[in-house]
Amino acid sequence: MQVTAAVARAPHEPLTIEDLALDDLRANEVLVRMVASGVCHTDAIVRDQVYPTPLPAVLGHEGAGIVEQVGDGVTGVRPGDHVLLAAAYCGQCKRCRSGQMAYCENLFAADFGGRRPDGTTAFSRDGQVISSHFFGQSSFAGYSNVVQESVIRIDPDIPLEVVAPLGCGIQTGAGTVLNELKPSLNSTLVVIGAGAVGCGALMAAGVAGCSQVIAVDIHPSRLELAREIGATATINTREAELSEEVMRLTGGVGADYVIDTTARPELLRQGADSLGLRGTLALVGAAAPGTEVSFEIGLSLVKGWTFKTVIQGSSVPQVFIPQLIDLWHAGRFPLDKLVRSYPLKDINQGFEDSASGRVIKPVVVH
Template identity: 80%
Template structure:
């Protein structure tokens, strides 16, 4: 069938709206009519070839839509179901079998390879192969053949354009707090970077009962929004030293938990220096392969502090995303405040606004 898609053809260049051919469903796939899809920082870094998904490619990995058809082996959804689309995983490696899908041993092949496991792509144009199955879905298109592992069934009364971004960014931030860090009551949480991932973490920190939630950014408008959704204090690092400010706001005790969404080595060092005893510094931001960070390991030894990396909020999407939707229904997770809608024709403006910090979460609505 013919679909309309935003195609990444050249590294760093704008996406191009094109008509493509979508092939037939495989037994383990679901044909989804895409209603909305978030635009994520990961889409931008793959467009720019920081991660090497083969171009040309259809990106997009925060899709939401309606099931049109299902492959013969699919058991979890049927035509007419409303679904969110999340990251793919193989389902059979040791990590997947242990319920740790975010750390799938075949993650790069499943999410960034641009091909099915059998080496084929679902998309083409006049014989030219276009990479598909980005995060199992490639949702920057009107329709997608999606692997069953990426599909999360949701109630039909949930607005797809609001919950679509749960597929990656917001889930990653919230899951990093609720699934991985699991902060103790009345603890101090610092979130560096208040984009979609950071905002998800801030809202989750409030749900978890953190008494002090410190949002860090270089945009005052984003810091104001962070306070609206749960931050108790803010730091703009354009005019303040991160370590000094965290220590001041914690009366010299340091932070219990720091989540960094920026992957900037100098900020990681500043955050580590501001940890309290037994504090934890966690990284969710994606850096270019080979990026290194340095930490002080002399005087800080006696702190007994921890550094860890987190992928996709350590979540099982089919379990965790419905929980976030329930928090949203209850008014405890106001993610709609982060979003601005764009038409597919304006998708490059969404990327630009996200990079400039004027839109926290662009959502393409078909």
């Protein structure tokens, strides 16, 4: 069938709106008519080839839509179901079978390879191969063949354009708090970077019962929004040094938890310096392979602190995403405050607005 999609053809270049051929559905796939798709920072860094998904490619990995058809091997959904899409995983490796899908041993092939395991792609144009199955879904298309592992069925009364971003960024931030760190009541949590991932963490910190939630960014508008969704204090690193300000806000005790969404080495270092005794620093931001950071290990030895990396919020998407939707329904997870919609033809404006800080979460509406 013919579909309209946004295609990444060259690093640092705008996506182009094109008509593509979509191939036949495979046994383990679901044909989804996309209704909405979040624009994520990961889409931008893959477009720019920080991670080498082969270009040209149809990106997009926070899709939401309606099932049109299912493959012979699919049993979890049927035509007409409303679905939200998350990252793909193989479902067969040791990590997947132990419920740690976020750390799938075949993650790069499943999410960034741009091909099915047999080497085929779902999209083409005039005989040219176009990479598909980005995060199992390639949701910047009107229709896409999605692997069943990426599909989460949701109630039909839930607005797809609101919940689409739960598929990656917001889930990652929230899951880092609720699934991985599991902060104790009345603890202090710092979030570096108040974009979509950071806002997910800020909202989850309130759910978890943290008493002091500190948002860090360079955009005053983002820091203002951070206070609306749960931050008790904010730090603008253009005006203050991060670790010094955290120590001031905590009375010299330091933070119990610091989440970094930026992957900037200098901020990671300052995040580590902001920790109190037995604190934990969690990195969720994506950096170019080979990026390094230095930590002070003399005086900090006696702090007994921990550094860890977290992918996809350590989530089982089919379990965690419905929980986040329930929290949204209950008014405890106001993700709709983050969203601005764009038609597919304006997708590049969404990328620009996200990069500049004007918008937390652009959502392309098909």
